[in-house]
Amino acid sequence: MSTGLLDRDRELATLTRHLTSIRAGAGRVVVVEGPAGIGKSSLLAAAARAAAADGFVTCSARGGPLECDAVWGIARQLFEPVRRRGDWADLTTGAAALAGPALALAAPEPAPGGDAMHAAVHGLVWLVSNLAERQPVLLVVDDAHWADASSLRWLATLSRRLVDVPVGVLCAVRSGEPAPSADLLAELLAAAPDPTVRLGPLGLAAVEDIVAGALPGAEQAFVEACHTASAGNPFLLHVLVAQVQSEGIAPTRASAARLDQVGADQAARSVVRQLARLPAGADRLAGALAVLGRDAPVRHAAVLAGCSLPQAAALADAMRAAGLVHGEHELTLAHPLIASSLAAHLGHGERARLHRQAADLLAGEGAEPEGVALHLLRTDPGADAVVVRTLRAAAAGAGARGAPESAAAYLRRALVEPPAGRETSAAVHLELGLAQAARWQPDAPALLRTAVTLADPSHLRVAVALRGARALGIAGMFEEAMDLARRGLAGAGSASDRAVPGAAEERERLEHELVMDAAMQAGTHAEAVRRLRAAPSDPLLPGLAAVNAAMGATWAGLPATTVSRLLAPALVRDVFSTEMDSLLPTAAAVVLVGIDELDASIAWSTALIDVARPRGWLLALTQGCLRRSMALVRAGRIRDAEPDARLLFEVIHGNTPPAAFTWALHTLVDVLTEAGHLDEAETVLLETGHGGAPPPGAMGSPLLLQSRARLRLAQGRFDEAYADTEEARVRCEELTVQHPVLAAWRVTQVEALVALGERRRAEVIAREQLRLADLLGTPGARATGRRTLAATIDGPSRVPLLEQATDLAASSPARLERVRCLVDLGAALRRSNRRADARTPLRAARDLADQHGMTLLAGRARDELHASGARPRRPATTGPGSLTPAEHRVATLASQGVGNRDIAGQLYVTRRTVETHLTHAFQKLGVRSRAELPDALGEPHLARPGPAGAAAR
Numbered sequence: 032m033s034t035g036l037l038d039r040d041r042e043l044a045t046l047t048r049h050l051t052s053i054r055a056g057a058g059r060v061v062v063v064e065g066p067a068g069i070g071k072s073s074l075l076a077a078a079a080r081a082a083a084a085d086g087f088v089t090c091s092a093r094g095g096p097l098e099c100d101a102v103w104g105i106a107r108q109l110f111e112p113v114r115r116r117g118d119w120a121d122l123t124t125g126a127a128a129l130a131g132p133a134l135a136l137a138a139p140e141p142a143p144g145g146d147a148m149h150a151a152v153h154g155l156v157w158l159v160s161n162l163a164e165r166q167p168v169l170l171v172v173d174d175a176h177w178a179d180a181s182s183l184r185w186l187a188t189l190s191r192r193l194v195d196v197p198v199g200v201l202c203a204v205r206s207g208e209p210a211p212s213a214d215l216l217a218e219l220l221a222a223a224p225d226p227t228v229r230l231g232p233l234g235l236a237a238v239e240d241i242v243a244g245a246l247p248g249a250e251q252a253f254v255e256a257c258h259t260a261s262a263g264n265p266f267l268l269h270v271l272v273a274q275v276q277s278e279g280i281a282p283t284r285a286s287a288a289r290l291d292q293v294g295a296d297q298a299a300r301s302v303v304r305q306l307a308r309l310p311a312g313a314d315r316l317a318g319a320l321a322v323l324g325r326d327a328p329v330r331h332a333a334v335l336a337g338c339s340l341p342q343a344a345a346l347a348d349a350m351r352a353a354g355l356v357h358g359e360h361e362l363t364l365a366h367p368l369i370a371s372s373l374a375a376h377l378g379h380g381e382r383a384r385l386h387r388q389a390a391d392l393l394a395g396e397g398a399e400p401e402g403v404a405l406h407l408l409r410t411d412p413g414a415d416a417v418v419v420r421t422l423r424a425a426a427a428g429a430g431a432r433g434a435p436e437s438a439a440a441y442l443r444r445a446l447v448e449p450p451a452g453r454e455t456s457a458a459v460h461l462e463l464g465l466a467q468a469a470r471w472q473p474d475a476p477a478l479l480r481t482a483v484t485l486a487d488p489s490h491l492r493v494a495v496a497l498r499g500a501r502a503l504g505i506a507g508m509f510e511e512a513m514d515l516a517r518r519g520l521a522g523a524g525s526a527s528d529r530a531v532p533g534a535a536e537e538r539e540r541l542e543h544e545l546v547m548d549a550a551m552q553a554g555t556h557a558e559a560v561r562r563l564r565a566a567p568s569d570p571l572l573p574g575l576a577a578v579n580a581a582m583g584a585t586w587a588g589l590p591a592t593t594v595s596r597l598l599a600p601a602l603v604r605d606v607f608s609t610e611m612d613s614l615l616p617t618a619a620a621v622v623l624v625g626i627d628e629l630d631a632s633i634a635w636s637t638a639l640i641d642v643a644r645p646r647g648w649l650l651a652l653t654q655g656c657l658r659r660s661m662a663l664v665r666a667g668r669i670r671d672a673e674p675d676a677r678l679l680f681e682v683i684h685g686n687t688p689p690a691a692f693t694w695a696l697h698t699l700v701d702v703l704t705e706a707g708h709l710d711e712a713e714t715v716l717l718e719t720g721h722g723g724a725p726p727p728g729a730m731g732s733p734l735l736l737q738s739r740a741r742l743r744l745a746q747g748r749f750d751e752a753y754a755d756t757e758e759a760r761v762r763c764e765e766l767t768v769q770h771p772v773l774a775a776w777r778v779t780q781v782e783a784l785v786a787l788g789e790r791r792r793a794e795v796i797a798r799e800q801l802r803l804a805d806l807l808g809t810p811g812a813r814a815t816g817r818r819t820l821a822a823t824i825d826g827p828s829r830v831p832l833l834e835q836a837t838d839l840a841a842s843s844p845a846r847l848e849r850v851r852c853l854v855d856l857g858a859a860l861r862r863s864n865r866r867a868d869a870r871t872p873l874r875a876a877r878d879l880a881d882q883h884g885m886t887l888l889a890g891r892a893r894d895e896l897h898a899s900g901a902r903p904r905r906p907a908t909t910g911p912g913s914l915t916p917a918e919h920r921v922a923t924l925a926s927q928g929v930g931n932r933d934i935a936g937q938l939y940v941t942r943r944t945v946e947t948h949l950t951h952a953f954q955k956l957g958v959r960s961r962a963e964l965p966d967a968l969g970e971p972h973l974a975r976p977g978p979a980g981a982a983a984r
Contacts, residue, residue: 068266129154145469232263507691
């Protein structure tokens with residue numbers, strides 16, 4: 032790499048090696064670090080030129096103090112040249128089309144909660160992926176410490192998907208510079224697989240080359256003094272040399288003593304002195320450029336500098352000749368240190384005045400509110416309604432385009448202005464609280480409480496509380512959501528409220544939200560029951576009332592026919608699609624699982640996933656994945672459940688409060704246990720800090736304890752399994768949950784006690800499980816009750832109970848329970864010396880388990896077949912049972928006619944990964960074309976919803 036840079040051969044060689052690896056498909060993040068002025072930008076520019084010469088698509092961007100709050104500022108800079116390509120329309124097809132709103136190329140589509148952010152990130156990742164299919168890509172981000180938060184989030188997400196993709200992200204960061212978005216920057220930089228490229232000072236020889244080039248005949252002592260004074264910093268060295276030239280200092284030994292050490296302060300003073308020697312007005316124009324930021328139009332700079340356009344052009348020529356600015360029609364100060372020096376020289380008051388002038392200028396030209404808001408952020412508050420209105424408009428645009436941090440910054444500044452009147456203040460607090468809740472930020476509840484307090488009259492307070500409570504519920508802040516709902520309902524329902532159209536419905540909707548949230552916590556469960564009993568018999572919103580009524584009946588373990596009848600109005604009115612911003616549809620899906628209406632739960636969940644996935648709505652997608660994976664596990668479709676459970680876990684890990692996270696964790700532990708990945712399940716528990724007691728009082732905690740107990744049982748750690756079931760019992764009693772499927776701790780406890788030799792205690796518990804199961808009345812639950820009781824009986828007398836259980840399970844969609852019954856029946860027959868009879872249920876269990884990924888049970892079935900004298904075949908290496916969950920999901924989508932690019936977009940993987948999975952699937956299935964896949968897979972697809980109310984029938 033020939034560049035003309037001095038003293039950078041080692042760093043250039045390192046970057047050359049990285050570029051070679053990236054071209055070969057080993058994508059990576061590369062970080063260059065050093066102090067201001069050390070030459071990071073020159074090194075990045077050299078690398079970019081070399082990459083372009085080697086056939087890379089090279090896209091460059093630079094952060095800045097003004098741009099750090101811009102809406103997708105870095106992303107828009109990077110893709111600006113790509114937009115001029117002739118294949119741009121093709122690049123932005125499929126999932127990449129979701130990048131349009133972020134790049135200001137398309138109007139944003141309304142999205143629930145914070146999903147606009149996820150959609151934009153997903154689209155930009157795919158835009159890069161599409162580009163990389165044509166040629167290798169290098170994204171160069173200079174001054175990444177000043178990058179906007181949304182672009183950093185996208186780059187961090189991209190960095191996790193660079194395996195086998197010819198994409199490089201080359202970033203430069205300033206040592207010791209505080210980053211406005213420090214966490215996101217750290218996430219991006221941590222993705223770099225190799226050590227940071229750290230730039231050191233120039234050596235004496237390099238300094239001599241620079242000094243001699245500018246000051247011919249410079250004596251060695253003078254050169255050495257320049258090296259010492261500048262500390263080998265290239266920018267400071269050039270400032271020093273320019274100062275020597277302007278003051279006419281001779282480069283001799285005698286003059287060397289006059290050279291002071293050059294630091295940022297002296298450099299700033301030097302720039303000011305340099306401007307003073309230029310024509311009058313240069314200092315004002317320079318100050319204007321420091322305020323306007325990069326690529327400032329000359330006409331804007333002229334207005335802020337108070338001069339005419341011809342005068343500004345002439346001053347720009349003089350500043351360009353002095354090396355202080357770059358550009359012609361759009362001007363940029365030559366170095367960030369120059370900009371920061373000039374900004375500091377202006378003083379706070381003058382900077383604020385100029386920023387307000389810039390904001391007014393942009394607004395007068397009809398600029399987008401986001402561009403105006405960048406300057407308003409840096410003005411002094413003045414109780415100006417126009418400022419508040421502009422900042423709110425900018426925040427709305429930023430939020431819709433998936434830039435929530437920018438939106439929050441604009442709204443915080445609007446609150447400082449401050450807004451005039453309670454109504455406007457309530458609206459700003461609400462908007463900011465919703466933006467923060469969508470990102471799981473801890474200040475969201477306080478902001479939303481203030482919004483409710485300020486809202487008046489009471490019907491507006493209800494409306495504000497409803498939006499806030501739903502947002503907090505989705506974020507897993509259940510207690511805060513309840514508090515907000517109570518505040519909203521306080522004093523609601525007055526005569527004046529009743530005269531407002533729709534107010535009564537909103538009040539009832541908020542009441543239902545409060546009931547659902549209260550039911551999820553032990554400390555408020557009684558409140559949920561009380562409010563549920565006080566609910567009107569003729570609700571205005573029968574669909575929502577149905578969910579809460581069915582949920583209450585489910586927790587109480589009432590018959591499935593009763594629960595199904597109660598839930599029917601919710602399905603008829605399709606609460607799954609009409610109430611997407613609420614957790615009530617998730618509660619309805621859990622109820623469906625509890626009554627073994629698994630096909631209905633899977634269908635409704637798949638419908639949500641089908642809406643969310645192509646739009647990049649990641650939060651809605653996780654809700655669908657949670658609902659579907661719970662149903663799929665009970666249906667025994669472990670191979671189908673695993674991708675859902677993993678995606679759910681990856682998205683919300685570290686982002687949600689512990690009470691909400693337990694739902695995702697328990698599902699993943701169940702999947703991993705049934706798939707036979709016991710070590711991974713253990714690792715997940717330990718790495719997430721859930722090896723001990725889960726959060727107190729949360730509905731998800733007993734679910735997690737039950738899942739962990741099943742893992743402990745599979746590991747042979749019977750004492751720990753029993754302890755977990757005892758703790759689950761206590762938690763379920765606190766929550767008054769009696770449901771034998773959702774509160775299935777008794778089943779595992781019986782198995783643990785039997786393994787510990789305590790059959791008498793186990794029998795008492797098993798009979799209670801059977802009683803509850805018979806009350807519920809579903810074949811799957813009744814089968815489990817009989818299988819559990821059989822476990823406490825020794826000898827042949829257990830066989831009739833297991834035969835009953837197996838017959839019941841055969842008519843249930845709960846295939847996991849069916850396989851468990853078959854294995855236990857086969858084992859009991861073998862132990863009763865009926866070895867030939869044992870082989871039939873054991874072979875059926877093995878075949879079902881292999882087909883659907885129930886590896887743990889498949890292993891037990893094989894062991895029992897061996898013990899019965901049979902010679903069972905080894906685990907399949909061909910056919911559907913041999914596919915990994917990822918291969919199975921890809922093959923299933925391909926069998927439905929989905930193309931590779933769209934499969935990759937749906938599953939959040941690269942196209943190359945899809946091709947690899949399909950290649951392996953074709954080999955294992957023995958097929959040569961996609962048309963053969965449906966017959967080769969031989970399985971039902973994930974169904975979509977049928978007629979509403981299916982569960983009620």
